[in-house]
Amino acid sequence: MRKLVERELTSEGPRRAKGTAVRRRSVTVNLGESPVAWLHARGHLTDRLFDAGEALRSDYERAQLSPNVTMRWDPVRVKVGRHGGDTGLSPSERQIAAKQRFDGALKAAGKGLEDILWRVVCAGEGVPTAEKALGWPARSGKLVLQLALDRVADFYRIG
Numbered sequence: 150m151r152k153l154v155e156r157e158l159t160s161e162g163p164r165r166a167k168g169t170a171v172r173r174r175s176v177t178v179n180l181g182e183s184p185v186a187w188l189h190a191r192g193h194l195t196d197r198l199f200d201a202g203e204a205l206r207s208d209y210e211r212a213q214l215s216p217n218v219t220m221r222w223d224p225v226r227v228k229v230g231r232h233g234g235d236t237g238l239s240p241s242e243r244q245i246a247a248k249q250r251f252d253g254a255l256k257a258a259g260k261g262l263e264d265i266l267w268r269v270v271c272a273g274e275g276v277p278t279a280e281k282a283l284g285w286p287a288r289s290g291k292l293v294l295q296l297a298l299d300r301v302a303d304f305y306r307i308g
Contacts, residue, residue, distance in 0.1 A: 211247035
């Protein structure tokens with residue numbers, strides 16, 4: 150889903166002298182674009198790492214691990230076909246299999262790396278927001294995310 154909105158950029162540069170006009174800038178942001186897709190589209194992630202992130206997010210969603218506010222009455226719809234390795238399983242079994250793959254992928258990433266994976270890939274936080282929340286220095290999250298996604302790609306056997 151593409152939802153484009155205008156966002157104002159905040160200046161974090163030096164303070165302006167009193168009385169001088171501050172030029173405001175804005176950018177167009179696609180709210181439907183995930184942080185992993187954003188990094189991939191700008192050349193910060195290879196196809197392999199992007200595919201690993203999408204596989205992890207897919208298992209997270211299939212396992213229905215995101216918090217719910219209320220009871221869900223809609224039936225679980227899981228696309229079964231050429232791409233799913235869960236053919237012939239009931240919806241509950243597919244959900245359990247996705248949860249096992251998700252847990253295995255996080256374990257393969259290793260301690261300390263599952264935090265950035267969950268925040269950026271599953272929760273949809275931007276890398277700078279995740280860095281702040283984890284108390285990391287600026288610009289370190291992208292490198293750590295790449296390392297984590299590389300291990301996840303190995304887990305999912307993405308070549």
